[in-house]
Amino acid sequence: MMNPQVRQDRRWTRRKEARPAELMAAALDLFVERGYAATRLDDVAARAGVSKGTLYLYFSSKEELFKAVIRSGIVPLIERGERLLEENQGPAHELMRQIVFAWWESVGNTKLGGIPKLMFSECRNFPEIGKFYYDEVISRGHRLMQSVLETGMKSGEFRSMDANYATRLILAPMVYLLLWRHSFDFCDSKHIDADRYLEQHLDMISNGLAPRSRDQSNGEQPAKVISMKKKGGIG
Amino acid sequence: MMNPQVRQDRRWTRRKEARPAELMAAALDLFVERGYAATRLDDVAARAGVSKGTLYLYFSSKEELFKAVIRSGIVPLIERGERLLEENQGPAHELMRQIVFAWWESVGNTKLGGIPKLMFSECRNFPEIGKFYYDEVISRGHRLMQSVLETGMKSGEFRSMDANYATRLILAPMVYLLLWRHSFDFCDSKHIDADRYLEQHLDMISNGLAPRSRDQSNGEQPAKVISMKKKGGIG
DNA sequence: TATATTACTGACCCCTCAGTCATTTATGCA
DNA sequence: TGCATAAATGACTGAGGGGTCAGTAATATA
Numbered sequence: 071m072m073n074p075q076v077r078q079d080r081r082w083t084r085r086k087e088a089r090p091a092e093l094m095a096a097a098l099d100l101f102v103e104r105g106y107a108a109t110r111l112d113d114v115a116a117r118a119g120v121s122k123g124t125l126y127l128y129f130s131s132k133e134e135l136f137k138a139v140i141r142s143g144i145v146p147l148i149e150r151g152e153r154l155l156e157e158n159q160g161p162a163h164e165l166m167r168q169i170v171f172a173w174w175e176s177v178g179n180t181k182l183g184g185i186p187k188l189m190f191s192e193c194r195n196f197p198e199i200g201k202f203y204y205d206e207v208i209s210r211g212h213r214l215m216q217s218v219l220e221t222g223m224k225s226g227e228f229r230s231m232d233a234n235y236a237t238r239l240i241l242a243p244m245v246y247l248l249l250w251r252h253s254f255d256f257c258d259s260k261h262i263d264a265d266r267y268l269e270q271h272l273d274m275i276s277n278g279l280a281p282r283s284r285d286q287s288n289g290e291q292p293a294k295v296i297s298m299k300k301k302g303g304i305g
Numbered sequence: 306m307m308n309p310q311v312r313q314d315r316r317w318t319r320r321k322e323a324r325p326a327e328l329m330a331a332a333l334d335l336f337v338e339r340g341y342a343a344t345r346l347d348d349v350a351a352r353a354g355v356s357k358g359t360l361y362l363y364f365s366s367k368e369e370l371f372k373a374v375i376r377s378g379i380v381p382l383i384e385r386g387e388r389l390l391e392e393n394q395g396p397a398h399e400l401m402r403q404i405v406f407a408w409w410e411s412v413g414n415t416k417l418g419g420i421p422k423l424m425f426s427e428c429r430n431f432p433e434i435g436k437f438y439y440d441e442v443i444s445r446g447h448r449l450m451q452s453v454l455e456t457g458m459k460s461g462e463f464r465s466m467d468a469n470y471a472t473r474l475i476l477a478p479m480v481y482l483l484l485w486r487h488s489f490d491f492c493d494s495k496h497i498d499a500d501r502y503l504e505q506h507l508d509m510i511s512n513g514l515a516p517r518s519r520d521q522s523n524g525e526q527p528a529k530v531i532s533m534k535k536k537g538g539i540g
Numbered sequence: 541t542a543t544a545t546t547a548c549t550g551a552c553c554c555c556t557c558a559g560t561c562a563t564t565t566a567t568g569c570a
Numbered sequence: 571t572g573c574a575t576a577a578a579t580g581a582c583t584g585a586g587g588g589g590t591c592a593g594t595a596a597t598a599t600a
Contacts, residue, residue, distance in 0.1 A: 081596085082548060089548095103429065105342065107340065124548055190425070194338065194339070195339060197492075228515075235497075249425055252429075254425070254439055274466075275514055276514050278509065279464060279510055281462075281464040317577085346558065358578065358580065367558065543600085544599080545596100545597085549591105549593085550593095551591100552591090555586105564579070565579085566578085568574090
């Protein structure tokens with residue numbers, strides 16, 4: 071809409087190349103803010119600086135627009151993550167740090183962070199898109215983190231455990247942070263500081279709740295104190 | 306004839322007392338399955354075995370029905386959680402176990418588990434309900450877990466750390482499990498086994514990824530190997 | 541400047557669905 | 571048995587919004 075040439079006299083200009091991206095950006099904003107159903111195509115078009123008719127020149131339906139938003143927004147990101155892993159071979163815990171913060175900077179802390187929220191909300195209504203997102207984003211992201219974990223286990227940096235579930239448990243608080251940001255954060259007087267949250271996440275998954283040797287000595291073996299073995303009575 | 310038991314000849318019966326609960330149950334199912342906007346009141350009524358007109362005898366609007374579903378479904382649960390904590394005073398790690406699994410049995414593994422998903426999806430569209438849910442459920446649940454954590458820190462069972470963020474990090478994978486169940490689980494060929502997932506969660510937050518002493522010795526201090534200190538190069 | 545092309549507009553169509561209400565049916569009571 | 575009343579129905583209404591298309595204005599070409 072902001073053409074550098076002086077265009078005040080023109081009612082509109084032809085910008086075939088730029089329209090789809092602008093429409094998708096506008097749609098992303100509104101879908102994230104209001105959800106799929108509550109987003110009106112008139113509003114999407116208005117935000118992109120065109121009329122609804124123009125929107126239909128580039129996207130054949132609301133659902134197609136939705137698909138395009140998801141695809142174009144997310145696929146480049148996961149590819150970037152995979153490249154990042156290939157290029158670096160440091161210790162597993164360092165790789166994990168890097169992935170966590172790179173993800174936060176390129177997804178969590180940008181408007182793209184709204185996409186996961188959107189997908190969680192809508193994937194039951196659009197199973198096809200849900201499957202696409204699962205295959206192209208979730209499972210690839212999962213594989214990425216799992217390979218880091220398994221590397222660390224092989225090297226002895228991490229203890230051995232079920233890598234599938236451990237991966238889910240590492241990713242869960244990250245995704246949860248995103249979902250929180252795009253839902254309840256507005257109710258929360260003390261907003262989450264993402265860096266601290268992620269920092270403490272890394273700290274907790276590596277060190278757990280166990281007291282460090284220097285912290286405290288209460289006469290019991292830490293390993294015994296902190297183990298939560300199955301189905302005990304409540305004492 | 307005129308036998309109250311025989312009702313095949315009646316087109317419908319008067320059941321003033323039972324209707325609201327049946328309508329709310331039907332609405333919960335459909336709201337969770339399809340989201341608020343995509344749920345038709347005709348369908349809710351049909352599932353409850355009445356007509357749409359009857360629905361409006363008991364709820365003045367779709368939004369009021371939604372509020373009623375949330376309120377009636379969730380408030381008893383959090384109260385139960387608070388009672389559970391008051392009644393028990395075992396070691397912190399045992400209390401945590403109990404809360405985690407009690408929550409799973411009474412919320413996660415029932416149809417009530419759909420409510421958090423619903424709230425995450427819709428709270429931006431219904432800020433008033435979102436605030437209500439935040440105050441009456443989220444922050445109370447948070448306080449519950451945080452008090453367990455702080456107890457454990459005071460007793461030396463847990464190391465000391467920021468209790469607010471630690472609480473979030475403990476609750477996040479639990480809520481995430483719920484959200485997953487109600488969104489992407491249908492795409493996932495290997496469905497999450499909730500008990501194993503929660504078990505491993507308790508294990509990870511207490512023991513972290515650090516190798517246990519008996520697991521492996523690679524010549525470094527475990528405390529050093531597993532610590533993920535800030536901003537290192539990738540080596 | 542004249543003509544052809546096409547990006548873009550916006551009024552309109554039509555269906556869906558929240559919400560209404562006149563009517564019908566069940567039930568308590570005399 | 572009949573009447574009064576409340577519970578339940580389902581056809582109806584009107585607004586909102588997805589989707590269309592005849593027309594208009596910008597640009598390319600000559």
